[in-house]
Amino acid sequence: MAEPVTPRTAATLMLARDGMEGLEVFMVVRHHEIEFASGALVFPGGSVNAEDADSRWRHLADGTDRVSGEMLTVMAAAAREAFEECGVLFARSASRGPLLESARAEALAATYRQAIEAGTLSFADMIERENLIAAFDRLVHFAHWITPPQMPKRFDTHFFLAEAPPDHILRHDGRESVDSIWLTPRQACEDADADRHTVLFPTRLNLEKVGQHRTVADALDAAGASPIVTVRPEAVAAEGGRLLRIPVEAGYGGGEFLVSGGSGKNARIHRLGAGAPRS
Numbered sequence: 001m002a003e004p005v006t007p008r009t010a011a012t013l014m015l016a017r018d019g020m021e022g023l024e025v026f027m028v029v030r031h032h033e034i035e036f037a038s039g040a041l042v043f044p045g046g047s048v049n050a051e052d053a054d055s056r057w058r059h060l061a062d063g064t065d066r067v068s069g070e071m072l073t074v075m076a077a078a079a080r081e082a083f084e085e086c087g088v089l090f091a092r093s094a095s096r097g098p099l100l101e102s103a104r105a106e107a108l109a110a111t112y113r114q115a116i117e118a119g120t121l122s123f124a125d126m127i128e129r130e131n132l133i134a135a136f137d138r139l140v141h142f143a144h145w146i147t148p149p150q151m152p153k154r155f156d157t158h159f160f161l162a163e164a165p166p167d168h169i170l171r172h173d174g175r176e177s178v179d180s181i182w183l184t185p186r187q188a189c190e191d192a193d194a195d196r197h198t199v200l201f202p203t204r205l206n207l208e209k210v211g212q213h214r215t216v217a218d219a220l221d222a223a224g225a226s227p228i229v230t231v232r233p234e235a236v237a238a239e240g241g242r243l244l245r246i247p248v249e250a251g252y253g254g255g256e257f258l259v260s261g262g263s264g265k266n267a268r269i270h271r272l273g274a275g276a277p278r279s
Helices: 069-086 102-118 123-129 185-193 201-210 216-225
Strands: 008-019 022-030 045-047 133-135 140-146 155-163 177-183 234-238 241-245 256-260 268-272
Touching (some): 008 069, 008 201, 008 216, 022 185, 022 201, 045 069, 069 102, 069 123, 123 133, 140 201, 140 216, 155 201, 155 216, 177 185, 185 201
Antiparallel strands (some): 140 155, 234 241
16 A cells, blocks of 8 residues: 655635625635646635745744744745735734735735745745734634545645735736635535535535634634644545544534535535534
């Protein structure tokens, strides 16, 4: 038996705002030729790179006091990916001050975004050069998922929840992502059920989890008060599909899920045990 592929560390940022129908999240549609989750409706995010582990983050960011080096690296990756993918910048001119206004964020994106994406300049370089403080304190750890060992591509992904700066204009980058939308978690799940979008299993469960809350403030409070339980789904063959087991303690309303009807757009997730089945 071949050795399991080592999972790649990644970070995902769930950007949320209060809308007319309750909490809304910002999601992007992945380009169909991208390496992972092609064509899927996802939260902005991506793999950690070497520059995310920059030691300068200890003095270039708020919210680093009681954070391990590993966690600081994935927080930096989440903030960088959000800036690269949708133009949102969690930074301020002075420690603990208000976030930068939209006009300044857009000007910085026009100046630095391409260079950061190309790797010729790091996110920390931009923050230091512009005398800014990164607002990592605005990112709340929401979930931790590790791809099952039998999968050919594996990720060790940390999900963060943050309220989107109210005046920032979020838009997809047109390269890794080809579309973007604000929608309620319920609408995203309904779109998946109607085959309008592909929504991966971890994305679906995190949509349902954040969708339990009416407002962003409630969701952030709940996330901050809840312990993070690492989810390593165990997959076994079952009648009608695949049975996925996850820890009940992770807070997803059940520990067993039946995935039926194939994969991608055709997959259906049925919650077994606690909670009503979804189809």
